[in-house]
Amino acid sequence: NAGVTQTPKFQVLKTGQSMTLQCAQDMNHNSMYWYRQDPGMGLRLIYYSASEGTTDKGEVPNGYNVSRLNKREFSLRLESAAPSQTSVYFCASSELTGGEETQYFGPGTRLLVL
């Protein structure tokens, strides 16, 4: 099992460019998440998908859109990148074990917006 995979690993964008961050999991999890991690800020939830076909906003959704393409894949799109979106982006998926959600993270995408 690859677990949670993310592409690309690194990306440099110019202000105003668009891009899609890809995420896939092979653990048959229902729930998937997108976070961003900034120095001194900790991980913040951007969007999540409790199940295939549903998506909901998290703490910092502005400037982002998501698509839950199928059970395996959950993509994050930046329509018009801004320097404030420079960050490390983590995708995660989760399973319910013993009544608790355990989240598994992908390796992250490092994004620099110039």
Next chain:
Amino acid sequence: RKEVEQDPGPFNVPEGATVAFNCTYSNSASQSFFWYRQDCRKEPKLLMSVYSSGNEDGRFTAQLNRASQYISLLIRDSKLSDSATYLCVVNSRAGSYQLTFGKGTKLSVIP
């Protein structure tokens, strides 16, 4: 008050030392509690869940005090490989999937 607060450290300890991290959370209705570990430039990984009765996993002991809204992690006999950032994580919304992460406490174990 921030939802989940941790001492950012860094904690620099010698090998073999015992070190304790603390965390406080603001939402008294919080349901689930975890410690995650994050190595430099890597993704967070679940270290252990935290239960009301306290729980232990090898050299790691986690405790929860609901009355004080306080979580702790104790690491005994520190190893060089324990060097990482430890994230306190809380599920503050019953029935939801949203986790709130603390900013993390950095630990460096020194030879």
